[in-house]
Every structure is written in structure tokens, then in C-alpha cells.
Amino acid sequence: MLGSHLSKSESETIQIATDFARILLPGDVVGLIGPLGSGKTLFIQAICKYFKVDEIVTSPTFTIMNQYTGNLANKEFNLIHIDLYRIKNREELVELGFNELLGTPNSIFLIEWADKVIDLLSPPYYIVEFKNVEENENHRIVIISRVES
Ligand SMILES: Nc1ncnc2c1ncn2[C@@H]1O[C@H](COP(=O)(O)OP(=O)(O)O)[C@@H](O)[C@H]1O
Ligand SMILES: [Mg+2]
Numbered sequence: 208m209l210g211s212h213l214s215k216s217e218s219e220t221i222q223i224a225t226d227f228a229r230i231l232l233p234g235d236v237v238g239l240i241g242p243l244g245s246g247k248t249l250f251i252q253a254i255c256k257y258f259k260v261d262e263i264v265t266s267p268t269f270t271i272m273n274q275y276t277g278n279l280a281n282k283e284f285n286l287i288h289i290d291l292y293r294i295k296n297r298e299e300l301v302e303l304g305f306n307e308l309l310g311t312p313n314s315i316f317l318i319e320w321a322d323k324v325i326d327l328l329s330p331p332y333y334i335v336e337f338k339n340v341e342e343n344e345n346h347r348i349v350i351i352s353r354v355e356s
Pocket of ligand 1: 245
């Protein structure tokens with residue numbers, strides 16, 4: 208599941224995300240990186256669906272953070288969806304309590320625009336990077352890697 212994937216459509220990105228979700232466990236941190244409209248939120252929606260979240264998952268651009276209840280082997284856990292698009296600097300994040308948030312127990316963290324806080328994350332964590340493909344507006348390169356401690 209780690210490595211580089213070519214997605215030719217929204218549904219292929221959903222499939223990549225679903226396959227990736229199988230390896231996730233509470234405690235994991237996933238940083239998503241890529242331009243606006245590249246598929247970060249779609250990817251997170253697919254992960255949430257895999258974990259049977261029954262709420263509608265939307266980008267928490269204005270609220271910074273949404274929290275959902277997921278289900279894995281009949282045990283509930285939190286899916287914490289963070290969108291840092293509007294964050295200007297790390298001082299703002301520290302004020303918002305980002306570090307404390309990452310200490311929330313029994314949670315998977317899904318962070319859009321993680322490149323803004325990469326130095327605040329402590330390994331291990333996963334990075335999912337989306338790259339647009341010039342030749343086709345529906346193609347994406349999706350690179351999944353794990354940064355080890
Ligand atoms: N291969 C693809 N993978 C993901 N999204 C795609 C793909 N092709 C087209 N899209 C479209 O790109 C948009 C991605 O939006 P979104 O997930 O909100 O991006 P982001 O959160 O990165 O800003 C959606 O409208 C989706 O339908
Ligand atoms: Mg988004």
C-alpha cells in the first residue's frame with residue numbers, strides 16, 4: 208500500500224484510500240499534502256467510510272477540526288480531521304492547542320496541508336502526497352510513505 212499510485216478517477220482514489228485504511232490503527236497520524244482540489248478531502252472521506260463513520264465528512268476549513276466516531280472490530284475510536292489551509296503560522300496553531308489535540312487518546316489523525324506543520328509532527332507518521340498530472344485533469348499521482356521515528 209505504501210508507494211506511488213496513479214489514480215485516473217475519483218473512484219480510483221477512493222479505492223487507494225480504502226486499501227490504505229486497512230493498515231491504520233488508533234494512534235496513527237496521517238498528513239495529507241497537495242494543492243487545492245487534488246483529493247485530500249476525498250481521500251479522508253473514503254477512510255472515514257471504511258471505519259463506518261455515519262456523519263457527512265466535509266473539509267473543516269472554517270472550523271479547523273472535525274471529530275467523528277469510527278468503528279474498528281466493534282470498538283469505537285475517534286477520527287480527528289484537521290484542515291490547516293487557513294493557518295498562517297505555527298504560533299497560531301500552538302494557540303489553537305494543536306499539540307494537545309495530537310495527544311487525544313484512541314484517535315486517528317487526518318491532517319490536510321500537513322506540510323505546514325511537518326516539524327510539529329513526531330514520527331512515526333504517514334504522508335499521503337497528491338500531485339496533479341498535466342496531461343489529464345482527472346489524473347493524480349498519490350504517494351504514500353511512512354516516516355519512521
Ligand atoms: N483522480 C482523482 N482523484 C481525486 N479527486 C479527483 C480525481 N479526479 C477528479 N477529482 C476531483 O477533484 C476534487 C478533489 O477535491 P477535494 O478532495 O476536496 O480536494 P482537496 O481536499 O485536496 O482540496 C473532487 O471534486 C474530485 O471529484
Ligand atoms: Mg480539502
